[in-house]
Amino acid sequence: MDAATQTMIDNLHKNTGKSLDEWIKIVNAEKLQKHGEILKFLKENHGFTHGFANLVAHKALKSDAGSADDQDELVKKQYVGKESFWPIYEKIRTEIASLGKDVEFVPKNTYVSVKRKKQFAMLVPATKTRYEVGINLKGHPAEGILELESKSNAMCSHKVVVNHEEQITPELIDWLQRAYDAAG
Template identity: 85%
Template sequence: MDQATQTMIDNLHKNTGKSLDEWIETVNSAKLQKHGDILKFLKENHGFSHGFANLVAHKALKSDAGSADDQDALVTKQYVGKENFLPIYEKLKKEIATFGKDVEFIPKNAYVSVKRKKQFAMLVPATKSRYEVGINLKGHPPQGILELECKANAMYSHKVVINHEEQIILELIDWLRKAYDAAG
């Protein structure tokens, strides 16, 4: 388990008086099976922040890399019915890995988090026809292919939507590199 996750688990207990296992039992007792339902339940009924609710939801559903028995299976699951986007994922992963030895690819249930010291990108096969690259570059105005992500609880500040491998252009790699540099 990475240090950031362990710190969150420790702080969860300090802030709520309950351990992660106790919160997972609370979620399981409520018979909640969907990530969004768990987030809503913890936020509305227990005053959780998004970060803590997300942690408990992933752990309860075993949908994060740290809980999954097979991380490759999480990636495979993301691309069922979206196999056309697998070459995009592979190409982006290969390009991003060249940024440095400290790049981590952490599969979740629906996306792959890309981290250095903190998350700087997300690789998301969003729908059968839309692939999103989430990029954390707070304070940068949108320009070129970089769109501003407007959601209040977004896990990234900007996104780039691509549909074909040919759209992985130098501009996208440059934005990812800037986000990587900022995450160090």
Template identity: 60%
Template sequence: MDQAEKTMIDNLHKNTGKTLEQWVELVRAKNFAKHGEIIKFLKEEHGFTHGFANLVAHKSKGSDAGSVENKDGLVEKQYQGKEHFKPLYDTLLAEIQKFGDDVELAPKNAYVSLRRKKQFAILQPATKTRFEVGLNLKNQEAQGILEAIDKANAMCSHKIILTTQDQITPEVIAWIRTAYQNAG
């Protein structure tokens, strides 16, 4: 467990009076089928922020990197039926790892979270025809390939949509590097 996750778990207990294990037990008793249902329940019924709701949802479904033994299996699962995007992911990851040795990979069921002191990006084969690079670039205006995400409680503030590996340009890498630097 990384320090950021440990801090979040400690703060969950401080803020709610219940441990992570108690929240997971409560959520599992509800038998929610989907991750989003858990998040909605925790936010609407218990006043959770998105981050805490997401943490409890992942832990209750066992869909976070810390809950599985084979983290590579989560990544493999993401690319089932979307195998053509795996080289794109590998190329992006190789470039991102050149930023520094403090890049932490946290695979989830649907995407890989990239963190430094905090999350700065996600890499996600969103559909069979669209790969998304989510970025945390607060107070940055959308421009060119960089699109703003207007959805409330989104995990990222911006995204870059890619469909082919040749779209990994120096501009794409520069935006990711900016998000990385801002997360330090």
């Protein structure tokens, strides 16, 4: 488990008086099965911040990388039925890894979070026909291939749709480099 997650778990107990395991039991007793349902329940009924609610939701659903027995399997499951996007994932992952030695890839159930000191990108096989690269450049306007993310709860400020390997262009890599630099 990474240090940041352990700190959050420690602070959860300090802030609420209950351990992570106790909160997971509370969530399980409610029979909540979806991430968003758990977030809403913890925020509205227990005054949780988004960060702590997200931690408990991921741990309760075992949907974070730290709860997975095999992180490679977690990533491979994202591409079941979306196998045509696997070469895109591998190529973009290689390009991002070359940005710096401190790049960390953190698989979740439906995407891979890419972090430095904080998340700067996401690799998302969104549907069978759409692959998205989320990029965090808050305050930057949409420009070129960079679109503003329209979801109100988006974890990245922008996205680039990449459906074919030839769309992994120097412009995309430049946007990723900017996001990486800003996350330092």
